[in-house]
Amino acid sequence: MNFELLVFYFLATILLFAGLRVVTARHPVHAALYLVLAFFTGAGLWLLLEAEFLAITLVLVYIGAVMVLFLFVVMMMNLNIEKMRDGFWSNLPLAAFVGILMAIEMSLVLTVAGRTIGSDPHAHAAGYSNTKELGRLIYTDYVYPFELAAVILLVAIVAAIAITLRRRTGTKHQDPAWQVRVKRDDRVRLVSMPAEKEGD
């Protein structure tokens, strides 16, 4: 057993454990933290496969952005954990059935008769850059789906703004730009009045 294999089994064990804990953890914050651990070890596995760009993106995007957002939401929502766990035992048979079914299907895919998928990954030459390869593929062979994905993001932006942006009239909000342009005449009114009350 060489060193790489050892690292693989080490990471894979942590990944499986973390994945299991995501589902079984009692507290949603713990579950989210275990998910972070799962992503992190997953990124480690990708590094083993020399897919360093994907590994770094996974850490940056999923752990750095998505999971932090997730944690914020979980912490802010003040979830009633006991109530959420109510359905656990009644849903367990169905969930177990679906889980087992998926496990069977995955093993079927991996053991297709007369064909092995995912043959042993072999190491690349020294000058190989995964990032460069990925970039080359995305901007050449896969440029059409790449552009389409960009259009989908554009649609998401348009839709999000169209559905949520409201211009309310009559709200009492402050406009700093307008505030600093204030002149003396806007604020101070000089009223000429006699020094003493008349006709007393």
Added chain:
Amino acid sequence: MTFVTPNLIPALSEIFVLIMASLILVVDVFLSNRNRYISYALTQLTLLGAAWITISSGSTDVVYTFNGMFVGDVMANMLKMMTYLAVSAMLVYSRSYIQLRNLFTGEFFVLVLFAMLGMMVMISASHFLTLYLGLELLSLSLYSLVALQRDSAQATEAAMKYFVLGALASGLLLYGMSMIYGATGSLEISKVAAAIQHGDGGRTVLAFGLVFIVAGLAFKLGVVPFHMWIPDVYQGAPTAVTLFIGSAPKIAAFAFVMRLLAEGLNGLVHDWQGMLIIMAVLSMAIGNLAAIAQTNIKRMLAYSTISHMGFLLLGILSGTLNGYSSSMFYVLAYVLMSLGSFGMILLLSRKGFEAENLDDFKGLNQRKPWYAFMLLLIMFSMAGVPPTVGFYAKLSVLQAALSAGYLWLVVFAVLMSVIGAFYYLRIIKLMYFDAPLDQAPIESQPDSSMLISLNGMAVLALGILPQPLMALCAYSIQKSLL
């Protein structure tokens, strides 16, 4: 590491639509509400331009570009032309409706154009990845169009349901595609077909993947048992959006089924035939029976859509070129009828009033005889009464199913369409033999009332002379699926 610039000519119409949609997005920001019609005009011009490009750049050969991810063939060109036509008609019908409901905004047009771009991508996809991305582009635009009327609780609920179920369907579809990829080692439709023909990959895995793919497709088509979103979305969405969902995306869904089942998984025809038979039988039964009980016409038409999609499957499940072309004819005829029927709801609606209950159609003959006659033609066509186009559409898919040897299925379909005739004819009865409940004058724009006349006449004309369109469908299928 050489890179050949892909041939952009076949995808010119997609590129044009994308550029115009982005342009309208920017131009609209600078328009005041009074000048909003400029966005509308630009959208219509986009459709016209795209049609011109598709005609002038279309060839009769099958052309692949973008590294085998995009295919241009006769079927794609023809379906795209029909999509432009349907979207354009939808915009004309809904113009005054959306103006009165504060939906006459740039976002509406931009989202419609992006949805159409998604349909075009689906129609021209030759790769699972582009099929999926096109579908997502279409679906995301549709979800947001449904939700655009954000102060309406009904529309928001419909959008939510549509989004959740649509996401589920996409997940199923992706899962199925990943299994097919696992079994054949490719995502390119022609390579998948070749691998299956060659006998690569385990039958079990392929069948598993197929089940998920068919389930995902069934969601998108809206056939039983994956139909539950259709009535709620059709009823909850603003009628203009319902008209949109009910028309052009059906063409794209047909193309989607063709690309996946008839081109990619043709080698598994015996496996998917059985699944489609079950879904067709259930759709025709549940769609027609449930439609009888509806009092809301949008909901009734939603169930009628379900039954029509069941009929559409009859042609596809026969698995022959003849069956595919009759299904293509069916979907085009259906889009025509769907445009007319939802268009009529839009025409009869006015500010603060939706003509969405069956009772609103009472005595239409006394209020506006010409409209009543047009709706009569469209309803006859939906029911499949000769000499309207719906009759020939039904006849051709039934012939296809019969020639594939499914006599019992044909008998069942005919029985179901007899049951279905009841609720279509009920509308005609309401229009001609009942007294109107509502005497308010029907105000209509000249463009949309002209269009409804054209629409009704087309239903009749294509019914009397179905041969040219049928020949066109047969020709495009023959040219594309070889």
